[in-house]
Amino acid sequence: MADVGRLAGVTHQTVSRVLNGKGYVKESTRIKVEEAIRELSYRPNRIARSLTRGRSETVGVLAVRGPGNGIFESLLHGLTHAAGEAGYSVVIANLNEDPGTRAADAAVIRTFERFISEGVDGVIVLTGYYDLANSVRAGAGALPVAMVFGPAIDGISVTTIDSFRGGELAAEHLLKLGHRAIVHVAGVRGRHDSDQREAGFRAALARYELEPVAVLHGSWTPRSGYEIGRELCSRKDFTAVFAANDQMALGVIHALTAGGRRVPDDVSVVGYDDIEEAPYFIPPLTSVRQDFELLGSRALSSLLTVVSYGSTEHISIRPALTVRESTASPRA
Secondary structure: OHHHHHHHOOOHHHHHHHHHOOOOOOHHHHHHHHHHHHHHOOOOOHHHHHHHHOOOOEEEEEEEOOOOOOOHHHHHHHHHHHHHHOOOEEEEEEEOOOOOOHHHHHHHHHHHHHHHHOOOOEEEEEOOEHHHHHHHHHHOOOOOEEEEOOOOEOOEEEEEEOHHHHHHHHHHHHHHHOOOOEEEEEOOOOEHHHHHHHHHHHHHHHOOOOOOOEEEEOOOOHHHHHHHHHHHOOOOOOOEEEEOOHHHHHHHHHHHHHOOOOOOOOOEEEEEEOOOOHHHOOOOOEEEEOOHHHHHHHHHHHHHHHHHHOOOOEEEEOOEEEOOOOOOOOOO
16 A cells, blocks of 8 residues: 555555545545556455454355255345445355254354354354254354344344245235135245244134145255145145245146146145246246345345444345236136
8 A cells, every 4th residue: 555655646544545435535636546556456455454454354154055945046146245345255154964963063063163263253144944043042152143034042133034924925815816725835844934934824814714724844845846736636625825935836836737737727826935937937926025135135234233333133024925827816
């Protein structure tokens, strides 16, 4: 910075203001500094800057990926974009062990130890599994932590999309169309988002004094939706299906169609997530939309609030329903 300042005829403090975009600098002075930066091919020394600020300007992300969780790509895109805007780098670690096992708990602890050794400023944990709550709580004692998808944990920031409301939206749509016999293809047991979608779905039905025809648990994958759909082909006691994610909805539609049931003429189907492929299903899928890029951005902001001020917060983003051709009123 001193070399840039000498070439531009300004102090290194002025160079710093130009680089950081903070403080007033005359436009003519800014132009001289930028020209000097280009001439000298100057690049800020990230390590030196981190030492000065007492931070690494790096955050760790622990992603607990279950089967069928392709939505992580959109979430991570939003998170890493927001991190870049804030001047932060992101280090990502994936947890491949099954949640609820000692191996998973040990892996979480090892990951936090790795993040500590790498000097990250904080950690974002992407998981909805209850079984990992204790491990995450332990990690939060060593580093600032924010969770995505998870249940509320005292002392830890949580950013999520309101799955309870999402379940309500799916049920309310089908109820308004006139459906009264609805099956729910639920997600994996032991996940906060899966449980909340089912709870919201049941709450909406209860206002009509109804119960689900059945609640059948899948594993988030198209295969599990297909297998459940094949079971449903032998039943005639329902007119609609609410699947807890779009991948399972795809499998359900495939199985119903192969079994001679038309969607939506015979059975309406609602999915969840509104993935990029949802408009191209046959028929195009009605789905509860989650804004994963916004979720990732808000999670990063929440973590930086913990890092900077030590204060935690719980953020809940509202989902929305996208109506397409996979739903219709039941036949009389």
